Structure formats: structure tokens, C-alpha cells
Amino acid sequence: MKGLAQKLRTGQVTSVQLVQHYLDKIQADDPKVQAFLYVDWEGALAAARASDERRKLGKPLSPWDGIPIAVKDNICTVGMPTTCASRLLEDYYSPFDAAVIERIKRAGLPVLGKTNLDEFAMGSSTEYSAYHITHNPYDLSRVPGGSSGGSAAAVAAGLCPWALGSDTGGSIRQPAAFCGVVGLKPTYGRVSRWGLVALASSLDQIGPMGRTVEDVEILFSLIAGYDGRDSTSLPDAAYHCSASGPDTLAGLRLGVPEEFFGNGLCPEVAASVRRAITLMESLGAQVQPISLPHSAYAIDTYLTLVTAEASSNLARYDGVRYGKRVEADDAWDMFRKTRTKGFGPEVKRRIMLGTYVLTASHHEAYYEQARRVRSLITQDLEDAFAAVDVVVTPTTPTTAFRIGEKQDPLQMYLSDSYTATANLAGIPALTLPCGFDSRGLPIGIQLLADHFREDLLFRTGRLLERILGEVGE
Amino acid sequence: MISRAEVVRMAELAMLELNEVEIALYQADLNRFLQSGAELRKVNTQEVRLSSHVGRASSRMREDVIQRSLPQEKALRNGPCVVDGCFRVPRVMEDVR
């Protein structure tokens, strides 16, 4: 991205040329990948022309002014639909921009369009989109992961230089790993959720996705920051890109939780991640085993909380103020018909489950218990970060699976086994590619750090990325 | 185990209409989920103090200053049925409140 910025600054390339390049690429390749739900052909070019004007006047909004971006379609954008890949919101136009959209517009980034996702971000494969399935650019018969599968595939296929996703239990990191790109789930409260259509409010974060750790860090610095419209936004949320540090990881204490390398982990993934750990050790990191004893409960805890919050967050889709209404004789019937027709099966499944765990008779045993175990999981990590600086794990148990392979929702939920922990604890987590399996599918490695230590993740990630590049696959 | 009646009641609370096939499907899914989560309920959490928020934000409040509302036409724009400045819905048979 620094290279692109340099070319824009020196006039070797204009924003219009750059945007046109990506639009051409979308036109050529997106029919195969199907990463986008909506492409803003005219709007992106208009924004590019405005950017070039600013350059001409010597007044770019930022060094990145004119570099386009793709946005997951659960982030509100004025002038484009915001569908959440749901039939219910097919014609929905938000009257306001999400805080992150305001921020990237303030930095001069033209928005290419809106990317595909599992309906309301519920899923791990983008197969639950009500519109179409997105294909993994590495193997079109495979899923890109999800729910930010459209953004991950678009970056991997070169349809955009970087993209925004959202992550509730792994929705940035899992597709990034499946598509061989870099993705960050920021510290909870660092990126404003104003304008992010809520799945589970206590877990959701918007985050950056890109081809390199450096790009992701730059995009993160553009979107992080305090926002008074989000009561969970943190006052010191802003992030400034770290200067490139020393070329070693000397002194870095790296924790390896054995719970993340047990049953269910594909051996090829395990080998690749262990190799990366060895490389980090060779850069001076002190590797030590740690224990996160409650990890085994992360996925059930996560599912209980995410479905509970989602059942409430999605209640507003009743066909009164917006959404595709199914007419009926009385209001209650209209509610039921609208929601039944508008939501896909996975959304209904999660709403049913979430409703169940919140009912008075099950509240204590399920919902409250999950909140308590969430505290234990958070405590595990606090203890871990007293002993180590960065925790390293595989991002996903497997590489990208085939479209249609996972028919069982419970199997699908297991895709988030390694990622959900960071959302439960509110800590930042970075995934970057660390190799390929024997089929040539990318493998991701996940780095976790304590609250607000994205800087550590980026520094470690950059060095790991470099050495992986040097030693080759 | 979740009974069929419970599934029907959940659907009522969630404002969803399920046919027999879906009821059976969700009954099975819910049961499997609850079985897989059985371990979770065995975790000893008696000592855990529940704080309602994992986020570190503390209560910040907004000053009582009027902000511009949406123009009426924008507020109504996404409405599926809008008449005389109001969102119109079919009759409300019963006041549930």
C-alpha cells in the first residue's frame, strides 16, 4: 500500500486509473468469485475523480487518498444498499454512513462496493447468503469462509486492495485464513460499531483485511478511534502506525496453548503453524507452553451468547419501518409472515436457540452460565498475558472446505473454535497466512495479545510475514 | 430434551411461523446443541462474579442538547407502507401490553 501511495503522490498513477483497474478486475473475475453483492461503478469513479482533483491541488486528505476499498454489506453506507445478505433488507438504503465509512471517506478512500456475507453475519462459509455463494479464489469449488467471505475473497482475488469486515466469533479471521489474506479483529471498543448492523453487540467488532500485515495496520489506523455515538467505544481507541522496530523478536514471550493443538486440528495445519512458531523462535522469541483451561467451552459459550443477543437484535425486523413486508390481516400475522419469509434457515435456527436460552426457565442455566464461563475464559487470558506477550494458535482447525460439504450446522459452528476466544475476552487477534496445505489451500496463524496491544500483533506479524517470505513455502 | 411444544412456544416468542418439517428440524437442532453444551453447564461458576460487560467502557453520558432529527421524508423512506406521515400496519387485534 505504501507503494501505491507513493505512485499516487508522484503522479505515476491516478486514483481514476486505480479504481478503473479494480472495476475492470471485478468485471472480469467477480462472475467467478462472486465476492460482491453491489458494485458502485459510478460512485467509485466519481470519488476517484474527486481524489485526483485534491491531489492536483496538493491537498490530499491522507497519504492513502484515492486508494479504493470494499466494504462488507452489514456496514451502513449512504447511496448504496445495505442488505446484510438478507432478503428482508433487499431494498434497504441506510440514511446514514457507519462511523468507519465516515472515517475512510475522510481519508479519501473511494468505496468500490459491498461484499457478500452469510445472512446477518451468521455463518462461516458465506453459503448462508440469501443472494449467492462466494467462491474461494484458490479453489472455486471451495468456500471462502465467513461471514466476511466476500471481503476476504475480494482481497485474495485482487478485486480490491483492502476491505472491511466484521468479526463476532471469527468472521474476519476465518475467511482471511481460508483465502490467504491478513485480517485483524481489534480490541473491543477500539473501532466504533455505529453503523454496523448488530449480530451480537457484546462481541461484534469491525476490522481491516488486506494482503499484508502492513496494509492491515494502515487500514486499522484509519478506522480506529473514539466515537461518542457508541457507548462501548473507548476514549483512547485511536491507533497510530508503529515505526518499524528492530528486526528481531528478541525478548518477545510467545505462549503456545496446547488446548488449541488437540483433537479436531488438521495435521497439516498443525505442522504449518508449528513451523511458523519455530521460525519466530529463530528470530529470538522465547516460546513457552501455556494453558487456557476453559478453551474447550469457548464455542458453546460463544454460541449461547451470540444467539441470545442476536435473537434480540434481529427482533426489529418486523416489517413496520423498513424491510420487505409480507402483508397480512393483522399486525401479528404480518410480523410472523414477514420474518418467516425474510429470514433464511440459519438465521431462524439461531433466533430460535437464542430465544430459548433467554426464556425465564432457561435463563440461569444457559445464558447466565455462559456469561459466567465467559468471565472464566477472560480470566484465563488475563493470567496468560501476565506470563507471555503474544499467544499463538492456528486460526482455523482446517483449510477451506468444499461448498456444500458442511450440511450440519453444528459442524459449521466448530470453524470458530479457535477464534471465538478473542471475541469473548475482547482482546485483539491477527491472522496471517503461514503456508499452504497439500492441496495448495492457504493456512492461517493467529496471534493474540492483551487489550490495546495491536502494536505487538503488527510487529510480530510483520517479522513473521517477512521470514516466511524469505524461507519460502 | 426440548419438546415439540417448547419449540412452538419459542417460535411464537420469536414471531416465526414454522411448518411441521421445520418444527421437527429445529427441535432436533436445539436438542443437539443443548447436548453438546451440556459440559458448559457443568463448569463450576459459583465463585464467578458477574459483571454485565466485558467491554471496558464505563458509563459515559451525552449532554442534553438537541441534535437534528432526520427529515420526515428520510425517516419514512424505507417504510413498506407509509400514509400521512405515519408507518401503517394492519390492525392490532389485541393490546399485549
Next chain:
Amino acid sequence: MTGYEIRIGLEIHVELATNTKIFCGCAVEFGAPPNSQCCPVCLGLPGSLPVLNRAAVEYAIRAALALNCTINLYSEFVRKNYFYPDLPKAFQITQDDKPLAVNGLLRYYLGDELMETQITRLHLEEEAGKSIHSGESIIGSEYTSVDYNRAGIPLAEIVTAPTMNSPAQARAFLEQLRLVLQYAGVSDCKMENGSLRCDANITVHPEPGMRVEKVEIKNLNSFRALERALAYEAERQVRVLERGGTVMPETRTWDERAQKTVRMRVKAGAPDYRYFPEPDLPPLELDAAWIEEIRSTLPELPLEKEARYQEAYGLSTYDTGVLVRAPQLAQVFEATVAQGRDPKFVANWVTGDYAHLARLGGTVSAEHFGQLLDMISSGAISAAQGKTVLQEMFARGVSPREFVAEMGFTVIADRDFLGKVIREVLTGHPELVERYCNGEDRLLGFFVGQVMKATNGRAEPRLVNKLLVEALAEGRNWQPRAE
């Protein structure tokens, strides 16, 4: 109804007098065009988030302190999930097991008896929008129109213990509650606008303490409605019991036209609202210093004021009652008395003419009012003139001194002149003079009135009185002679 114990509890919703809604910056003005005071937050648009209004919290704390509640330094907002067309998010943000305030107490008079009722809790929540049902009522309507202007107005919900024993007591409680909240300045408490709403629950126990089912009554839009609905409901329940029946737990509504309560729905198990902590709002953690600061700005409350007026000024219960119920009158009273005037004299004027004119509209400053009272008490103008002057002060905002000077209002205290007028009045009413002479003393007032009328109210009343008595006494002697 002897032998039955009635127990009544109230649940009151008060719209707090903030400028903006509880979770967004939309104005809360009454009567704006539909859906013109709405934004993504109060419309529940996807991607919107709530941010708590400090003033809503402050007003709720003021209300809670005025009701002697304990403020919880830690409280939580929760979501109450249910579907209704005018509920934008399909959940209401409210407080459940960790409310803002608990354990309050309100004292009030029921007749001459001082009562007290426990306030169980006071919490903050958001108002819903407004549903306008087509046709006559909800039952026969074809469609419903929804306006979200009211959605998100801050509410304080106040719940009492079910310990009131009569409809009259419930009314007295609610009247006092309204007065206290108005004193605290947290709400205009207008039942006709819905800024103060009350639901009641009532049980009738054949024997004290015996367990019976609770009936809730809604749609109580006035104090009268509250009292009548409870009276009707108590009688209805007694009738049911006397017939050997059982009272069903149900929700009823007050039908104002028919003057009776009507069943809305039977309580088939409590609805499951699936409460859980609102994840978009951190817990409300309050600073004890802030609460003390709010406490220090609370005004003297009605009951304290009542006691002080009776003790310090020796006012009658009637005058005290009128003044305490109308804070603006009380203010004028105190400001006027503060300059050393006779409290009873001031109270008479404030609760009489001033109160009457103020009800018609307008105000007169305490300073001008005081000047007027001084002119009356010094005898510079008569009381009758004073009334006219006060009317002009309200109507035109004139200063009493200027007005009196301008109109040449002065008191006539010329004995010869008044003697002449009196003679004319008496000769004009020989029959009445005769009756007076035969012992009908109360006719004196009539003669005074006639003299005042003849002098355009300018005659000095005490002097007129004196001269008339003299003249009539004389008349008892001269009248027959004149015959």
C-alpha cells in the same frame, strides 16, 4: 364493604422534562408532525446505538431523592423483549433487577390524617411510539398508524408497595406524588397529555392477609378516573366474593363513558420478556458526589412547606393548601411576605384575587404586587380599588403606582362629602332603612356597597362603615319623624 380489606398498589410512569430523548438527541416537543422528531436510534434502524442522556439520569435521581429513595450507585439497563408496532427495536430498554433507586417513602394527607406509602422502586426506561388505531377502538380498527416522535422519551417508572387501603387514599397519594415531582422540577406531570400515567393493582381480601389474585387496571387518565375505577373495582370484587366466586387475575381497563372497568385480558401466565443486560450500554455507575450535588439543589418539598407556613406564618389550613398546591403562588407569597408584610393579609390576597387572575393567565411580579398591597394597607386606595388595579396589572402589566396616579385613584375620606352620599343612599331605600331599624343588622353591608358604588369604589371603607352606623343610629330616631 365492611369486613373486607382492600389493598392497592400503583405503578406510575412519568415523562421526564429533558430537552432530548433518553438515548438520542431528538427533541421531545409535543405536537410536532408525525415522525419528524426521529433519527436512526429512536426508529431502531439497523446499525444504530443508544447513548444515555445525562439529564434523564439527573431528573430520575432528583425524583428518587424527592421520594426519599436510596440511589443505587450501580444500576443496569436491560432489554425487555416483545413485539409491538410502536416499539421500534422490538425491545424496550429499561431496568430490571438492578434499578436506579429503591426503598422510597411518600407522606401525604388523606383528609386530616398523615399517611405514608412505601415506594418500592424507581427506574429509568424509554417511552414507546404512538399507535393511532383507525375507527372507534382497537377492537374494530382496520389499520394502525404509527408515529415514533414519542419513542425514546425518558420515563421514570415508580412502583409503590400494595399498601393503600382505599380509592381515596390512592388518589391522595397520586396527587401528592405529582406535586412532589412538580416541586422537584422533573416533569410537568400532565395526565391529560400522558406525561403522568398511572396503572393500579387492587386486591380485596375477605380476611386480612389472605392470599387473593391481583387485578390490574389501566387507562386511568385522571385522578377522578383512578378513584372511580378503584371504587368500582373494589365493589365488583366484593360482589364476586359475596356470590361465592373467585376473582380472576386479569388486566382491566377503565371505560370512562360507561364508568366501569372492563376486562382486557386474562393473565395466562406472565409473558416471557426474556430480560438480559443491554450490551450496547455499559452499567450506570454513579458518583456519590454528583448525587449529593443534586440533593443540594432540591427545593423545599410540599409537606415541609405546609408545616412551615402554618408554624412561621400562622396561616390557615385552607390558605396553606392553596399555596402549596400552586408553587408559583407560594413563590409570590413568600417574596411578598419577605418584605415584612402581614402574612395573613398577603395570603388572603394571593389565594383570592391573585390566584383567580393568575388562573386566567399572566403573572404579576412580587415587587409590583407588594406595592399594591402597601397602598391598600396604608389606606391610600381602597380594597375595592385594589381589585381593579390588580386586574389591570394582570391585563396590561402596569405598575400599580403609575396606574393609580394616572387614573386619579385616591381614597375619599371627606366626611362632609361622604355624609352627603350616605344621606342620598338612605333616602333612596326607605324600606330597607326601616327593616334595618327593626333589627336586620346585616343590611349594613348593602348600604356600604351602595356607598362604594356611588363613589366608584373610592370611599374609604372603614370610614363609610363608621359614618353609616352613626347615620342609621340617628335615623332610628329621625326616621319616624320624617314619615
